[in-house]
Amino acid sequence: MKIKDNTKHILIKFLDYLKEGIIVVDGDKNIEFINSYASSFFKENPVGKHFTEVVKDSYLYSLISYEDKKDRKVEVEIEDKKYLVNIYYIENKKIIHLQDITPFEVYKQAKKDFVSNVSHELKTPISVLKSVMETLETEQDPHMIKKFIEMAQKRINQMDNLVQDLLILAKLESKEEKIQKQAVKIHQLIDSIFEDLRHLTEEKNVKLYNETPDNYTVYVDEQKFIIALKNLVENAIKYNKTEGLVKVYSYQQDNSDIIVVEDTGIGIPKESIPLIFERFYRVDKSRSRNIGGTGLGLSIVKHIIEAHKGKVWVESQYGTGSKFYIKLPVEKI
Ligand SMILES: Nc1ncnc2c1ncn2[C@@H]1O[C@H](COP(=O)(O)OP(=O)(O)OP(=O)(O)O)[C@@H](O)[C@H]1O
Ligand SMILES: [Mg+2]
Incomplete structure (x- = not known):
């Protein structure tokens, strides 16, 4: 292959743009070239140095020291990441090409x-x-x-x-x-959710309070927003105590609409708070399953609110109750 000198220079620059590592080792195992991405695998600038002095990771160390002159493909873990490594022998050089496949593995x-x-x-x-x-x-x-x-x-x-x-x-x-936003009066919407879920309140005589202002309007995809709020109110009833209360209210703060679903229920242990929006997560699996829950409700809520460019989070006191917050950017259409 014929190549002009200035094209070589551009190709070398291009290798620095790659989100993949390239390492070239000579016959004596000195590092001859690395691209920018590969620099994180070394203690210092390794070019011109013997690999034993500069390689940080033991897997990479063995990849370089191993010598059977056969092109090969292996998967290795380096510093919590998984890499697909291609090894090529060209003339007397060994070329190591590393691709981060961690996201694929996580998926x-x-x-x-x-x-x-x-x-x-x-x-x-x-x-x-x-x-x-x-x-x-x-x-x-x-x-x-x-x-x-x-x-x-x-x-x-x-x-x-x-x-x-x-x-x-x-x-x-x-x-x-797609999210299709329209002006929705939140008070009426909460009333209809309460009506749909009224039957769940009977067993423990849970009381529902709609404290949202009468004409409070939010801009949301109505059908999806109902699913999200219904899940929060349903949880507030299901995980409540006898004679417990559920309150829904809303207000504006820093150019956002805040909607709060508050209960006086069993609360959520501190260590579970970061996990409850994960699919299938339940604080107490056997009890939740008895109640009929599968642990998907809150992950659906999160999906819907994030699709509205909003946020949802919880503050809870174990044994006392929980407050689920929805924050939506205020917008007019
Ligand atoms: N208001 C709440 N008070 C106390 N615990 C709660 C509350 N809301 C959710 N949780 C805890 O978080 C877990 C996850 O809730 P999520 O709504 O995702 O699932 P679920 O209610 O178990 O099942 P479902 O898929 O039917 O909603 C629940 O199992 C429960 O342990
Ligand atoms: Mg639920």
Whole structure:
């Protein structure tokens, strides 16, 4: 291949733009060239020095010292990152090309975790349904039959909720779903959410208070915003105490609309606070599953609010109650 001298200079500059590491080692194992990206693998400027003096990481050390003159591809971990490493031998030089594949690995792991979580969530209701069916085949007592049917219904609802939540998440994640904002009166919206969820308040006699101002308007995608607020109010009821209170209020602050869903419930332990917006996370798995939760609600809330360029967070006192905040940039359309 023929190449002009000034083109060589441009190619070398180009190698510095790459978000991949290139290291050239000569036959005596002296470092002959590195691009900018690869400099983080060395203690100091390594060019002209023997690799044993300058290489920081033991994996890279062995990659350079290993000598079988065969081109190869390996995966290695260097300082918490995973790299795909291509090794080429050209003339008497060894060329090491490192690509950071950490994001891909994280994605692969998330996908694996997701499938195993969904399967796990389906396993319990399916096995309960199986044994209910078996029992119903022989059960004669009408009272027991009614009890078993109720048990089956509860599990079917649980699976239905999971599938609904998964569909909402899938829709939110597909980029086709656009946020369509319109002016929405928050007071009326909260009233209708309270009506939908009123039946959940009966068991513990939880009281709901809509303290949002009458004409308070926010600019949101109404359908999606209802899903988000409904999840927060539902949690505030579900994780409340007997005779507990749920209050929703709103105000403006620093050019943002703040909406707060406050409860006097069981609260969230400090160590769980950073985790509760993660998919499938529940503070107390067995209790939550009994209540029917799958741990997807808050990750849906986060998705929806972030799609509105907003933020959602929680302040909570374990044993006393929680306040979930939604912050939306004020905008007019
Ligand atoms: N208001 C609250 N008070 C106390 N704990 C809460 C509250 N809201 C959420 N949590 C905790 O955070 C966890 C995650 O909530 P999330 O809404 O994501 O899932 P879930 O309610 O268990 O299931 P679902 O998918 O049906 O909403 C809950 O399991 C619960 O432990
Ligand atoms: Mg929930």
